[in-house]
Amino acid sequence: MSTIFFINTTITAAGAGNHRIMCIGDSITESEKRENSWRYMLVQKLCENGYKDKFDMVGRNSGFFNNSDTDWDSEHCGYYSAKADHLLNGGLPRGRDSHGCIKQWAPEYKPTIALIHLGTNDSRGGQSPESTLKDIEGIINHLRLAVPVVKIVVAQIIPIGKSGPEKIAQELNSKIPTWAKTVTTDESPVKVVDMHSNMQIGKDQGTYHPYGQGSKKMADKWYAAIEEWFAPITKVRNGCVVNFRQNHENKQRQHPLSLNKENKMSIFQLNGRNINSTTISSFNLFIVKSRNEPKGYKVLPN
Numbered sequence: 001m002s003t004i005f006f007i008n009t010t011i012t013a014a015g016a017g018n019h020r021i022m023c024i025g026d027s028i029t030e031s032e033k034r035e036n037s038w039r040y041m042l043v044q045k046l047c048e049n050g051y052k053d054k055f056d057m058v059g060r061n062s063g064f065f066n067n068s069d070t071d072w073d074s075e076h077c078g079y080y081s082a083k084a085d086h087l088l089n090g091g092l093p094r095g096r097d098s099h100g101c102i103k104q105w106a107p108e109y110k111p112t113i114a115l116i117h118l119g120t121n122d123s124r125g126g127q128s129p130e131s132t133l134k135d136i137e138g139i140i141n142h143l144r145l146a147v148p149v150v151k152i153v154v155a156q157i158i159p160i161g162k163s164g165p166e167k168i169a170q171e172l173n174s175k176i177p178t179w180a181k182t183v184t185t186d187e188s189p190v191k192v193v194d195m196h197s198n199m200q201i202g203k204d205q206g207t208y209h210p211y212g213q214g215s216k217k218m219a220d221k222w223y224a225a226i227e228e229w230f231a232p233i234t235k236v237r238n239g240c241v242v243n244f245r246q247n248h249e250n251k252q253r254q255h256p257l258s259l260n261k262e263n264k265m266s267i268f269q270l271n272g273r274n275i276n277s278t279t280i281s282s283f284n285l286f287i288v289k290s291r292n293e294p295k296g297y298k299v300l301p302n
Helices: 038-048 084-089 102-109 120-124 129-146 163-183 212-230
Strands: 002-006 019-025 055-058 113-117 151-156 190-194 241-246 253-256 268-270 273-275 283-289
Touching: 019 102, 019 212, 038 055, 038 212, 084 102, 084 129, 102 129, 113 129, 113 212, 120 129, 120 163, 129 151, 129 163, 151 163, 151 212, 163 190, 190 212
Parallel strands: 019 055, 019 113, 113 151, 151 190
Antiparallel strands: 002 283, 241 253, 241 283, 268 273
């Protein structure tokens, strides 16, 4: 059981400052339209969960491939036909070499969260998993040079509808978890998200690219991976325990927490007594998270 201390007139989420999210990948990341874009669906999901003002999608590219639909937060670093080494060293295909590579993007956009789905075109080209992972590690190194505390999520890539490349992709996916343990740090964690399982060719995706349903599955998995870095206050539930004591009072008393109808913590009850934002400052409060509560929330001072 962990205890978190604060004294304030409001209760806010940890890490509630704006995150700059960079999506790094190939055509699966760039996509051609909203209906098949996991990026668009991820942006919608973040906004729906109260983070509209807590993030900014960043990158050299925007919108979709051959589609100037940019009236949403559409910036990214996804490029059709790109391999991991293109994003690391430059030479982007389809006449977009002028867009540069991570060596320019990382210091310019300074992402605090990076979502990486790379390896499809590498596998299609017969590139070894070891070579692909070396390129991805190089990308991570440049991200950390720009932002030492950047948080990174690397995907085990979605299926490929051709047997030869899919065999290489599966080998790559099998190596990613062990590799990730060698590159993760406490300061800059590397998570792995499984995008391969539960994706069915013909239902969720075509030979290479996800359909709408598959894109939603991907967006849901990205969201689940990064949600704790936003630490939503809505994770605090009725029945959590509040330890409180009035300022300068030595005796500590314990009461269950009840959220108000809007599920906000700025007004709650201690044994039936309403405590609101005008009176809460007279208390030192301790929110105690029980072991069976879901991961992903902290309460810290403003």
